[in-house]
Amino acid sequence: MLHLIAARMGSLMARRAAVALTTSSARMASHGREVSETVDMSRPMYWDRLDTPLPDKAYKDELTAADKSLKQKEKGPWSQLTNEEKIALYRLMFNQTYPEMKQPRSEWKTIVGGIFIFMGFTGLVVWWQSLYVYPPRPRTFDDEWQAKQLQRILDMRMNPIEGFSSKWDYEKGQWK
Amino acid sequence: HALMIVFLISTLVLYIIVAMVSTKLTNKYILDSQEIEIIWTVLPAIILILIALPSLRILYLMDEINNPLLTIKAVGHQWYWSYEYTDYEDLGFDAYMIPTQNLVPGQFRLLEADHRMVIPVESPIRVLVSADDVLHSWAVPALGIKMDAVPGRLNQTAFIASRPGVFY
Numbered sequence: 001m002l003h004l005i006a007a008r009m010g011s012l013m014a015r016r017a018a019v020a021l022t023t024s025s026a027r028m029a030s031h032g033r034e035v036s037e038t039v040d041m042s043r044p045m046y047w048d049r050l051d052t053p054l055p056d057k058a059y060k061d062e063l064t065a066a067d068k069s070l071k072q073k074e075k076g077p078w079s080q081l082t083n084e085e086k087i088a089l090y091r092l093m094f095n096q097t098y099p100e101m102k103q104p105r106s107e108w109k110t111i112v113g114g115i116f117i118f119m120g121f122t123g124l125v126v127w128w129q130s131l132y133v134y135p136p137r138p139r140t141f142d143d144e145w146q147a148k149q150l151q152r153i154l155d156m157r158m159n160p161i162e163g164f165s166s167k168w169d170y171e172k173g174q175w176k
Numbered sequence: 177h178a179l180m181i182v183f184l185i186s187t188l189v190l191y192i193i194v195a196m197v198s199t200k201l202t203n204k205y206i207l208d209s210q211e212i213e214i215i216w217t218v219l220p221a222i223i224l225i226l227i228a229l230p231s232l233r234i235l236y237l238m239d240e241i242n243n244p245l246l247t248i249k250a251v252g253h254q255w256y257w258s259y260e261y262t263d264y265e266d267l268g269f270d271a272y273m274i275p276t277q278n279l280v281p282g283q284f285r286l287l288e289a290d291h292r293m294v295i296p297v298e299s300p301i302r303v304l305v306s307a308d309d310v311l312h313s314w315a316v317p318a319l320g321i322k323m324d325a326v327p328g329r330l331n332q333t334a335f336i337a338s339r340p341g342v343f344y
Contacts, residue, residue, distance in 0.1 A: 158341065
């Protein structure tokens, strides 16, 4: 939004508008107080990222004399640059080439390995708990108790229309 | 069927995740999409309103008069229920859960009680639920009822048991 206003009003007006549209400094200054301007002091950074190409600054900042002469040569017609010079110029501007950026790394192996280690440890903890922490099973889990419960459910005709007892064939004495 | 749908959806989501993560495209940041944002906010809101209004209507319809033939009071204590049938004569009793070690083989653990609440079949029943000490909740899942028992408050629920049997 701000840059649209700047484009319309020209640079001088834009600076004033930019200052006026900043929040606290505008309000404080109107009360006659000294206020420091909020200034963007960030410096351009270099990054190697596939999804945001063309970083804000070149990779190599301090140019040697050879680099500077190469840069001078770059200002002429490019057909006169040899292949090695072109590669050298690229390496001045950028750290990695696209194939180098896309190279597969093996950090996933570490991550997956760590995950499995923690899952295994959890399994150990669970097994130890089932041995030493849980109380003994109630006697209602024994097979004959469960069989008697099942027989009682069918005798009581629980859920006979769509549920449990509807799956039992009472004439034949077996599941449907 | 439900499991089939679960697998379908999770396969779809997994495929989308993998496609998002492993894309070779580099322009991934699209900003400023006002129109579709408005559409996919307003349209679900309309759909939800269309669902909510009949639902509220049904909710209030469920509270309508059903002329109960019997009124039972269920009062919750720590840790038993007491039932009072006071329509014709004064009848009241306590119902304790049968402890696991006293169960006869075949009985259901944590479900059996020494005195069951008896109701006539195929009759509208009104149950007034309250509590004596702390919050309880009176529920019979087989009949589809649950009502919180709040001390100092009477909550009403009504139901009809369509077939004879024991309901837990």
